[in-house]
Amino acid sequence: MTVTFEAWGERTLVTLVETGFPDDALRREYEKGWPAFLDAFDDWVAVP
Numbered sequence: 070m071t072v073t074f075e076a077w078g079e080r081t082l083v084t085l086v087e088t089g090f091p092d093d094a095l096r097r098e099y100e101k102g103w104p105a106f107l108d109a110f111d112d113w114v115a116v117p
Contacts, residue, residue, distance in 0.1 A: 075082045090096040 071084075071086045071088075073084045075084070087099065090099065
């Protein structure tokens with residue numbers, strides 16, 4: 070996985086790129102989990 074951070078005005082843009090899946094079926098399974106992870110991550114890093 071490659072993670073990059075870029076200044077985006079007063080914020081930071083985080084880009085995650087995951088590669089190397091052996092097949093599309095496994096890649097699709099990983100895609101299903103990302104929304105829940107990103108929602109939890111957003112809550113964790115949110116500025117009060």
